[in-house]
Amino acid sequence: MHIPAPVLNPPFNVTRSSHVVLTVRDLDVSRTFYTDLVGLVVSDADRETVWLRGREESAHHSLVLRKGATPNCQRLGFRVLTDDDILKAKDHFDSIGVPAQIVDVPYQGKTLHVRDAIGMPVEFTSSMPFRERMFMAYDQYRGAAAQRIDHWQIQAQNVRRAFDFWHPLGFRTSEYTYSEVPGGGVDLWGVWMQRKGNPHDQVFTNGPGPRLHHFAYLLRDTADLMHACDVAGALGLGRRLERGPGRHGISGAMFIYFRDPDGHRIEMFNTHYQNIDLEPPIGWSLSNPKRADQWGMPARAKWFNEATVFEGAEPVEPDLAADVPTLEKFLEMTD
Amino acid sequence: MHIPAPVLNPPFNVTRSSHVVLTVRDLDVSRTFYTDLVGLVVSDADRETVWLRGREESAHHSLVLRKGATPNCQRLGFRVLTDDDILKAKDHFDSIGVPAQIVDVPYQGKTLHVRDAIGMPVEFTSSMPFRERMFMAYDQYRGAAAQRIDHWQIQAQNVRRAFDFWHPLGFRTSEYTYSEVPGGGVDLWGVWMQRKGNPHDQVFTNGPGPRLHHFAYLLRDTADLMHACDVAGALGLGRRLERGPGRHGISGAMFIYFRDPDGHRIEMFNTHYQNIDLEPPIGWSLSNPKRADQWGMPARAKWFNEATVFEGAEPVEPDLAADVPTLEKFLEMTD
């Protein structure tokens, strides 16, 4: 058993991954990318910021684009159930010596800023203004018609350290990748962690970190996923498709990955599973290639190597030395 | 054997059903219906007329809407291969005593006007201006994104008479419905006739005629078909869906039928079969309900009873007395 039992009574109640705040260089170009290709809805916009949400989302924003000279990820946001959970979170972080500030953020209720154990800037918020769910305005669907934010994936310089920070906060592990260490024990290469009852709210994988590898929106179905590719082609963005369409082993999702105009990576996917019951996490040996791809070819090196830097967090090399199974190596081996 | 052998060397070469000319009362309202729900592309428009084509069509128009006080169908258009076929068609109709005039029609090459044996006004044309196929402009897809015109269905006061007119012109029968006549022979209730190598370019079924029961566009797939329904709901046109989604036995098509703002009926469908080889037509006994619906419930009475009148052709009662298996009767029987 490589993963400890889940913490059922965490110090405060995180309910789900909620939003991503990105710096982008050209607000108009990025806005068009996210509305016309990804299919998000604009909740609000001013000269410096665009707030977007998925077709079905009633929370004000799941993606915030902020104009800036240097593309990065400013912050990742979690939702907690009530204002009271923000106070409990503050108490918790104070008690373990993690700096935490309650701050004012536009279109958000009580919000708490923290950096996690690998240096990733996050915030917790208890509420946002409601906006009408737009998922039945089918005549307004565009591109992938992304329905809602689901999760993000982080490159961690030390996956175990990230795990040890988030596990006590009630994040449960659905799946993980490991390798046996000669002499006993395992190295942890990736952990898929969740609060909302499906395979993941956030994922940590080994790599130069902390970096945001990708954030992910749920699509309705395969038809929308393929339509997104076709729309990308029609918009002249066909080369921005960096990986996929494909099918993961871990989580079972059908996926595509695009790079946005600043190189931020967005996954759009469909069909993973419900994970509410208490059940043992699924361990994948690092040597099993089907964890990544059930069919087709592996991801190209760029997919493994490039990621978005977090504001105020210089990435460092990972503690585990990775030998990444890239498309480039695959092509050489199977020539 | 209820259907004679196909005519392999007809007097002229009709290649396919090509276009429908409808009178509509409000040009803007109808244009919006056909662009936003059906997803057609406007090729040209003036104050009196809108010319539309399917997403993949390179011919200038497959649907012509003309402003007028009384909704009807002005004419159905077939394509022939070359100008020479128009001249051969003229000779043929002259020789059998059917009035035929060569006329000028906007955006069409040489065109010949004729009324068929049941009084239906048709035209044959050999060419149209080319327009770019728009099927890869996926970012511009709307509603059902109808790809191309496929066929139409005519209520005929005498199906046999219609058959006897079109069969010698090389129209092959893919499927038909019949009932045994006591004492021998069969009554013909419907014939599915084709020139282009799939189940139908035109269909004649028993009913007050001649009337245009519906015309049909091909969709890419099930997802587009269901999206059309959803878009209709979003546009406030959800009650215009008169029948379906369902699956025909004859032709094997998945279908939906909408009524347009003037009550003209359009079918949108997917997946029928190729029918190029010379093979015996499929006969369906009138007593087999699966010919109409492989699952679900029958069509409502309106679907059977209402249809579009042709210009200059007062419908008359059919020679065969029909007992139509409506939804209304089905509900009574299965209460």
Place this chain on the structure above:
Amino acid sequence: MHIPAPVLNPPFNVTRSSHVVLTVRDLDVSRTFYTDLVGLVVSDADRETVWLRGREESAHHSLVLRKGATPNCQRLGFRVLTDDDILKAKDHFDSIGVPAQIVDVPYQGKTLHVRDAIGMPVEFTSSMPFRERMFMAYDQYRGAAAQRIDHWQIQAQNVRRAFDFWHPLGFRTSEYTYSEVPGGGVDLWGVWMQRKGNPHDQVFTNGPGPRLHHFAYLLRDTADLMHACDVAGALGLGRRLERGPGRHGISGAMFIYFRDPDGHRIEMFNTHYQNIDLEPPIGWSLSNPKRADQWGMPARAKWFNEATVFEGAEPVEPDLAADVPTLEKFLEMTD
């Protein structure tokens, strides 16, 4: 505000609707229906019982078929998080005077039997044996390939009374239907209640009750939903499709409803929304027909009037007199 604030700290932690136990007359015929058309997986079977689960489910069963002379619903099962919740539930029901017994049930952990305020027999259980998720065994997909159980809908003789029983147990209301009462207040016609973070674990609607109106499985997408209809047709079960395909307003789901060989009604649906954040429930006036159908025609009378009786609970007439908007009435009005 027609619905009170949600109870955030209920006496025990129900996590989701879990399973349905049905009496069927012919075990083989029913098993075939649920494997070949619905696409469920058999977890275990003996001479008297078949235990089935959805394609992605790791819990041992979500549907239990038991051989018996009189088709009914023996019991509905909820999952709680831990064994401790069963003990807390027992305490809770004891304290409010609701009889509750801890019982032994095959393939289930600690289980508690209770009848709710409208007489519906339910059970709570904390665990089941794990079985492998079969959702990536795509070569074994059959029919609708139903992925997991999602919810059930109950006809209640008094919706308010059911609500008052379940609301204090932490069931949150996502949507509801109401009518204004002359003189003030509202009548509650239906409540969509949930624990697992989507629109519903269970629904109560006004009608002769308690009766199980339907239980529902989630499908992957529209293509599977339509394939289910086609498979039904091919299996000679096409008339078992009682309603749909259609799109609900409430929950936004695309749906089909089938009657099983004993008349039990199963819904299969796709695409509703996440409902984790605390937000006001959506109220639908009873006079808005789009709550039921975004497009197409209303459900037939049978859909409204027929339902499965619970074991040991003689249905009684509802306290509110319903005027149900059936297909039959719709056809009369729109003739």
Place this chain on the structure above:
Amino acid sequence: MHIPAPVLNPPFNVTRSSHVVLTVRDLDVSRTFYTDLVGLVVSDADRETVWLRGREESAHHSLVLRKGATPNCQRLGFRVLTDDDILKAKDHFDSIGVPAQIVDVPYQGKTLHVRDAIGMPVEFTSSMPFRERMFMAYDQYRGAAAQRIDHWQIQAQNVRRAFDFWHPLGFRTSEYTYSEVPGGGVDLWGVWMQRKGNPHDQVFTNGPGPRLHHFAYLLRDTADLMHACDVAGALGLGRRLERGPGRHGISGAMFIYFRDPDGHRIEMFNTHYQNIDLEPPIGWSLSNPKRADQWGMPARAKWFNEATVFEGAEPVEPDLAADVPTLEKFLEMTD
């Protein structure tokens, strides 16, 4: 204008590409590949041969697998309309000095064997026994549920020479690739030729030839295409997916390419267009990468370089020197 006008009155009437005859080393393994992954139906089988057809096909076979030590393509088969066309074909080939023999072939009517100008062995046949179309037996669908054969693609040592052989037989060019020759004229790199009214019955592209690059079956839709990939993964054949899913510019098809157990390449695709009217072919400059892929990455070198040898035809190097835009080069350039 790089392509001469189509021949409207060819010496005999080829109606469509009809069947492929392959040598395979293990008949059982290959049969399983084509039934369980591709989803074809077995029409007949003996110890040496399996005859298969698509789900909707009524002709006896579109794929013939013959047991043999050395995998190759024995022959490609075209359908002509009538027996009389076989006699006319014999006369035609006699008159131009191309050896042509009338032969007996199981499950085929009158059949004529010929080698074309680049050495490819073909046959023409006028009939096959009918089998029931199986496309509405939805409960029996497996894998991709391939509906019907559509076309094949040939690597030709000289595309112009192949064109000059097939053009006079009435094959019309829908699309082609070319490069300007310094000093005037164009080199022809690929021609998409058709008889049946869509973009292609056969394609010739520059390469060591004659070799069969791939043959192609039509699928119903995107959902079936992606399901084929998923089924391949589940069957342990996920690495056999050599290219795709992707979207061609030429023909507009969504595609996947698999290698069968002997390395024969099969394409499965959806959505191209109707091409019945006489219209100018579409020319693509060789320098436009979107002709091959509207989005995503190019095909790997294997896809360009490997192909099936024809029986009795030693491939020779092409007359034009190709610089093939492979995935391998793309990855180097975009690192």
